[in-house]
Amino acid sequence: MISIVLENIHRYNLITKGDNVVIGLSGGPDSMALLYCLYEIQKELDFNIVAAHVNHGVRGEDALIDQLFTEDVCNRLKIPYHTINVDMNKYGKEKGITAEEAGRELRYGFFRNLLKDLGGGKIAVAHNKNDQAETLLMRIMRGTGIDGLKGMEFKSGDIIRPILNISRDEIEKFIKTNDIETVLDKTNLFPIYSRNKVRLELIPYIEKNFNSNIIEALWRLSQTSSLDVEFLDDYCEKKFKLMVKEIQDDCIIIDGDLFGSEQKGIKQRLLRMFVLKLTGSLQGFTEQHIVLMLDLFTELVTGKQINLPLGLTARVSYDELIIERERSFKYEGFEYKLGMGENYFKDLNLKFKLSLIDNYDGFKMGKDRKYFDFNKIRGNLYIRNRKFGDVFVPLGMVGSKKIKDYFIDKKIPRDKRDRIPLLVDGEDIIWIIGYGISDRYKIDKDTTKILMIEYKYTT
Amino acid sequence: MISIVLENIHRYNLITKGDNVVIGLSGGPDSMALLYCLYEIQKELDFNIVAAHVNHGVRGEDALIDQLFTEDVCNRLKIPYHTINVDMNKYGKEKGITAEEAGRELRYGFFRNLLKDLGGGKIAVAHNKNDQAETLLMRIMRGTGIDGLKGMEFKSGDIIRPILNISRDEIEKFIKTNDIETVLDKTNLFPIYSRNKVRLELIPYIEKNFNSNIIEALWRLSQTSSLDVEFLDDYCEKKFKLMVKEIQDDCIIIDGDLFGSEQKGIKQRLLRMFVLKLTGSLQGFTEQHIVLMLDLFTELVTGKQINLPLGLTARVSYDELIIERERSFKYEGFEYKLGMGENYFKDLNLKFKLSLIDNYDGFKMGKDRKYFDFNKIRGNLYIRNRKFGDVFVPLGMVGSKKIKDYFIDKKIPRDKRDRIPLLVDGEDIIWIIGYGISDRYKIDKDTTKILMIEYKYTT
Numbered sequence: 033m034i035s036i037v038l039e040n041i042h043r044y045n046l047i048t049k050g051d052n053v054v055i056g057l058s059g060g061p062d063s064m065a066l067l068y069c070l071y072e073i074q075k076e077l078d079f080n081i082v083a084a085h086v087n088h089g090v091r092g093e094d095a096l097i098d099q100l101f102t103e104d105v106c107n108r109l110k111i112p113y114h115t116i117n118v119d120m121n122k123y124g125k126e127k128g129i130t131a132e133e134a135g136r137e138l139r140y141g142f143f144r145n146l147l148k149d150l151g152g153g154k155i156a157v158a159h160n161k162n163d164q165a166e167t168l169l170m171r172i173m174r175g176t177g178i179d180g181l182k183g184m185e186f187k188s189g190d191i192i193r194p195i196l197n198i199s200r201d202e203i204e205k206f207i208k209t210n211d212i213e214t215v216l217d218k219t220n221l222f223p224i225y226s227r228n229k230v231r232l233e234l235i236p237y238i239e240k241n242f243n244s245n246i247i248e249a250l251w252r253l254s255q256t257s258s259l260d261v262e263f264l265d266d267y268c269e270k271k272f273k274l275m276v277k278e279i280q281d282d283c284i285i286i287d288g289d290l291f292g293s294e295q296k297g298i299k300q301r302l303l304r305m306f307v308l309k310l311t312g313s314l315q316g317f318t319e320q321h322i323v324l325m326l327d328l329f330t331e332l333v334t335g336k337q338i339n340l341p342l343g344l345t346a347r348v349s350y351d352e353l354i355i356e357r358e359r360s361f362k363y364e365g366f367e368y369k370l371g372m373g374e375n376y377f378k379d380l381n382l383k384f385k386l387s388l389i390d391n392y393d394g395f396k397m398g399k400d401r402k403y404f405d406f407n408k409i410r411g412n413l414y415i416r417n418r419k420f421g422d423v424f425v426p427l428g429m430v431g432s433k434k435i436k437d438y439f440i441d442k443k444i445p446r447d448k449r450d451r452i453p454l455l456v457d458g459e460d461i462i463w464i465i466g467y468g469i470s471d472r473y474k475i476d477k478d479t480t481k482i483l484m485i486e487y488k489y490t491t
Numbered sequence: 492m493i494s495i496v497l498e499n500i501h502r503y504n505l506i507t508k509g510d511n512v513v514i515g516l517s518g519g520p521d522s523m524a525l526l527y528c529l530y531e532i533q534k535e536l537d538f539n540i541v542a543a544h545v546n547h548g549v550r551g552e553d554a555l556i557d558q559l560f561t562e563d564v565c566n567r568l569k570i571p572y573h574t575i576n577v578d579m580n581k582y583g584k585e586k587g588i589t590a591e592e593a594g595r596e597l598r599y600g601f602f603r604n605l606l607k608d609l610g611g612g613k614i615a616v617a618h619n620k621n622d623q624a625e626t627l628l629m630r631i632m633r634g635t636g637i638d639g640l641k642g643m644e645f646k647s648g649d650i651i652r653p654i655l656n657i658s659r660d661e662i663e664k665f666i667k668t669n670d671i672e673t674v675l676d677k678t679n680l681f682p683i684y685s686r687n688k689v690r691l692e693l694i695p696y697i698e699k700n701f702n703s704n705i706i707e708a709l710w711r712l713s714q715t716s717s718l719d720v721e722f723l724d725d726y727c728e729k730k731f732k733l734m735v736k737e738i739q740d741d742c743i744i745i746d747g748d749l750f751g752s753e754q755k756g757i758k759q760r761l762l763r764m765f766v767l768k769l770t771g772s773l774q775g776f777t778e779q780h781i782v783l784m785l786d787l788f789t790e791l792v793t794g795k796q797i798n799l800p801l802g803l804t805a806r807v808s809y810d811e812l813i814i815e816r817e818r819s820f821k822y823e824g825f826e827y828k829l830g831m832g833e834n835y836f837k838d839l840n841l842k843f844k845l846s847l848i849d850n851y852d853g854f855k856m857g858k859d860r861k862y863f864d865f866n867k868i869r870g871n872l873y874i875r876n877r878k879f880g881d882v883f884v885p886l887g888m889v890g891s892k893k894i895k896d897y898f899i900d901k902k903i904p905r906d907k908r909d910r911i912p913l914l915v916d917g918e919d920i921i922w923i924i925g926y927g928i929s930d931r932y933k934i935d936k937d938t939t940k941i942l943m944i945e946y947k948y949t950t
Contacts, residue, residue: 173701175708177715178637229700237696241688242632249634252778256636259756264719266754267726295725297718319711 033206037069037194041077044186046194051079052153053192054143057106058085059098059215062158064105065203066195068212070156071109080153082112084146086139089119090131098215105213116142132227147190159184159193162200165250166230182258199247268301272309275302277352280436283420284310286353288332299326306355307344316341329353349421365450367416376490377415380453382465384415385486400488402463404473406481411458415465417450424461425471435461442467455485492665496528496653500536503645505653510538511612512651513602516565517544518557518674521617523564524662525654527671529615530568539612541571543605545598548578549590557674564672575601591686606649618643618652621659624709625689641717658706727760731768734761736811739895742879743769745812747791758785765814766803775800788812824909826875836874839912840949841924843874848941859947861922863932865940870917874924876909883920884930894920901926914944 041047053070057063070081085102087095099115106113116138124134143155164183171180186193195203207214238246275290284306291299303325307314317340324338325346337347343358368377375384388406395403422435439449455463463469465487475482500506512529516522529540544561546554558574565572575597583593602614623642630639645652654662666673697705734749743765750758762784766773776799783797784805796806802817827836834843847865854862881894898908914922922928924946934941 170701172631172712173697173705173708175702175704175711177712178640178719181637181640226701233700234696237693238632241692242629242685243634245634246632249632252634253631253636256756256759259754259759260637260719260723263754263756264722295718295722297715297722300715300718 033065033195033198033202034069034072036198038073038076040186040194040197041073044192046156046187046192047077047079047154049078052082052147052150053079053156054082054084054146054150054153055156056086056139056143056158057083057102058158059102059105060158061203061207061214062160062163062195062200064212064214065206066156066158067105067109067111068206068210070194071111080112080150082114082146082150084143085113085115086135086142087115087117088135088138089117090121101213101215114142114146118142144190153190154192155190156192156194158195160195160198160200160203161251162231162235162247164196164254165235165247166227168250168254169230169234170226178257179261181253182261183254185258197251264298264301265305268298268305271298272302272305278434279309282310282357284355285421286355288329288348288351288353291329291353292332296326299329303329307340307342310344310355310357311342313342325355365417365419367414370413370415370455380415381490382415382453383488383490386413387484389482389484399466401484401486402469403475404462404469404483404485405475405479406483407479408473409457409462409483410460413462414456415453416456417452418454422454422461424464426468427471427474429471435464438464438467492524492654492657492661493528493531495657497532497535499645499653499656500532503651505615505646505651506536506538506613508537511541511606511609512538512615513541513543513605513609513612514615515545515598515602515617516542516561517617518561518564519617520662520666520673521619521654521659523671523673524665525615525617526564526568526570527665527669529653530570539571539609541573541605541609543602544572544574545594545601546574546576547594547597548576549580560672560674573601573605577601603649612649613651614649615651615653617654619654619657619659619662620710621690621694621706623655623713624694624706625686627709627713628689628693629685637716638720640712641720642713644717656710723757723760724764727757727764730757731761731764738768741769741816743814745814747788747807747810747812750788750812751791755785758788762788766799766801769803769814769816770801772801784814824876824878825912826873829872829874829914834874835949839874841874841912842947842949844945845872846943848943858925860943860945861928862934863921863928863942863944864934864938865942866938867932868916868921868942869919872921873915874912875915876911877913881913881920883923885927886930886933888930894923897923897926 047053055063055067055070057067067081067083074081083102083106085099087099089095103113103115118138120135120138121131123138124131127134127137129137140155147153147155167183168181171183184193184196186196206212235246243249271290271294275287276284277287278285286306291302294302300322303322304314304317307317321340325340328336328338328346328348332348332351334348334350337345339345344355345358346353346355348354366377366379368375368380370384370386372386372388375386376382377384389403397403418435423432424435424438425432426438435454436449439452444452452467453465454461455465460472461470462473463485506512514522514526514529516526526540526542533540542561542565544558546558548554562572562574577597579594579597580590582597583590586593586596588596599614606612606614626642627640630642643652643655645655665671694705702708730749730753734746735743736746737744745765750761753761759781762781763773763776766776780799784799787795787797787805787807791807791810793807793809796804798804799814803814804817805812805814807813825836825838827834829843829845831845831847834845835841836843848862856862877894882891883894883897884891885897894913895908898911903911911926912924913920914924919931920929921932922944
């Protein structure tokens with residue numbers, strides 16, 4: 033068993049030299065076997081073991097015995113030992129979650145606090161092959177796709193599972209062979225929790241009636257699913273990089289043609305990926321929401337919009353698919369029409385003066401005074417703030433630049449960007465007030481009529 | 492229900508105009524609902540329904556009642572009716588398979604015979620959403636990867652399943668609403684077969700203890716798995732086309748670098764695909780065989796070979812991965828050294844005469860006499876039969892051609908190809924005896940020494 037654990041540690045890069053490893057130690061066979069394995073391996077591989085025991089406050093005297101037992105073991109092995117007393121039932125009721133979930137939250141909270149004090153490291157838990165089988169069966173029964181079938185992983189975040197591919201039988205044998213003392217967690221013996229029901233009723237029923245090797249069969253399913261999911265995720269990540277046109281904190285714009293060329297299963301996976309990239313979560317998303325998004329992005333009706341959980345909206349704009357998150361602070365925006373002569377916008381504390389001049393000499397260009405080719409202007413003039421997707425041709429450039437990138441280059445803070453007035457006509461941005469003018473409206477050798485615009489902040 | 496079935500028919504292209512559709516009609520609710528649905532849809536879509544009933548010979552009087560009932564229904568609806576009496580228990584014992592498998596073989600054999608008489612068509616079976624759930628659970632319990640989780644398909648080969656996405660509850664409702672008479676297959680009521688055990692014990696247990704919507708949850712798993720598998724298979728098919736260097740009836744040669752650049756899950760899927768392409772089956776192949784092949788093709792040790800089921804061997808040759816099937820007739824092969832002057836090879840009933848000539852005039856080129864530039868020959872001369880991968884530069888050509896393709900062009904039968912003598916030197920094929928010589932050894936303006944070779948068959 034030790035050699036398997038050592039191979040796992042190497043293959044999945046679970047522990048590196050100098051790591052702090054907090055072991056969740058209940059005192060039962062699984063965690064005791066884990067403790068002894070890591071204790072042996074520690075002699076070869078230089079890392080620090082810390083044991084952590086949680087008394088969940090539900091088994092009275094029994095729990096106290098476990099607590100004392102684990103403390104005693106650690107003292108004998110000279111392993112740093114930490115323990116905590118909680119009331120998982122009470123905590124669950126307070127937070128409106130099941131006692132199981134409450135126990136989990138409290139345990140990992142305790143482990144992470146310990147890690148924080150140690151300056152970081154790993155949490156080693158004693159999930160084994162049987163736990164994996166139980167997890168798969170529970171997920172299958174509750175409803176899952178192949179992503180759920182990969183089950184628990186040897187490593188996920190700061191949690192490591194060094195004995196994940198070892199069965200309960202093998203653990204029992206190891207415990208017996210090495211004469212390791214353990215306690216019995218009696219809560220495991222009653223089918224009150226779903227997991228216990230799976231362990232004590234469902235799996236024995238399947239073993240008796242269908243397949244005595246069900247644990248192995250489910251393990252293989254988890255491993256092949258894991259490989260398939262890994263590939264599909266990598267594939268989607270590569271495709272995402274090709275099809276993303278813009279990604280911000282609160283918005284993703286996708287090339288509709290590239291998205292449309294993928295197969296249905298990949299499209300659904302990509303949609304979940306978009307949501308995850310925006311929000312870090314799929315909370316509240318059901319299959320139905322993914323189907324709605326898929327329909328929207330397949331029909332490609334410009335302007336149509338759907339509302340989604342997590343404050344997201346999805347819409348189509350020509351060949352672009354846009355998923356946006358409601359901004360925590362939403363700037364209202366403004367748009368005012370400009371006429372010749374004096375204009376005063378009180379909201380903006382801003383005055384504009386527009387004059388047609390025919391005297392080509394004596395230009396007094398300045399930050400607050402610019403000259404434009406009047407005949408290049410199409411339609412009315414407006415002062416407004418930026419809209420999503422605005423582009424601009426800076427003076428001296430040929431191609432257009434995104435306003436967003438222009439602002440970034442000019443190091444304008446994010447919260448100010450929505451308030452900078454833009455002078456626009458019916459087609460284009462002419463002048464970013466306080467910054468540059470557009471190359472498209474500049475005076476050239478063919479200019480016959482010149483528009484001079486001056487502005488002034490009134491405060 | 493009829494509209495759902497009609498949509499299935501369109502979406503999955505189950506039935507086209509003029510099709511012959513043989514319905515497997517047990518007389519139970521599922522197949523009776525299928526019959527009535529298709530009977531209605533037939534009025535819109537022009538196709539031919541034929542009913543087929545199998546009396547499996549295990550339920551005596553009851554089975555006879557079902558047989559008469561289905562015949563009567565079809566007579567009333569004016570649907571052509573065919574029936575057969577078999578003994579599935581006896582047949583199963585004879586063939587060493589379970590009674591369930593025997594019943595299946597006999598049923599589909601009967602349906603296919605009917606189709607043959609009708610000149611082709613489809614077999615419609617009444618598998619529904621509950622059957623799909625049962626199939627998934629059985630596969631999960633027996634052990635499967637995600638390929639098994641896609642479950643049964645709406646269409647697979649000549650079999651169509653028009654009510655696959657309809658639950659047993661919906662079927663019962665349809666039967667009741669439309670006042671359709673059915674019989675009850677009592678063999679479904681006893682948990683003697685695995686499937687009945689799943690239906691009557693396992694699913695009710697899960698519905699009661701874990702998820703009352705387990706049928707739906709498993710249906711969604713089958714649908715998402717199906718999409719993922721479809722994508723993975725398409726991906727592998729595309730990659731296969733890029734990495735296959737040669738594919739014959741009994742051999743596949745793969746570019747090792749391209750294979751090596753894929754992820755592990757894809758590699759395993761590709762290996763199964765190679766085997767399927769060679770043999771049409773994965774019978775006898777376990778995960779262990781795939782792992783062995785994967786290791787071989789990862790280590791890339793030239794010359795190492797492993798034996799596999801179905802008479803396959805896998806080996807590595809430099810950057811090529813080769814999977815070969817044992818030929819039913821394996822020709823032993825030959826190789827003889829040639830010297831100047833007379834040579835006689837008794838085994839081949841073949842005489843050769845080699846002479847150096849300095850008289851450039853009076854060439855008497857013939858099928859049995861050729862002239863070569865002696866200085867172009869490297870090393871010794873041999874007579875041997877072809878080896879796998881042999882190439883040849885036919886007279887007048889610049890590039891080389893595979894000997895195999897040359898033989899195909901010359902319309903030489905497969906069983907003779909291994910026996911045609913080839914004149915070779917240490918590097919190349921010089922002359923395919925009875926056919927052409929190599930461009931590389933021909934006499935040209937720089938030739939100073941000419942080798943004349945004549946041959947004669949002694950029988």
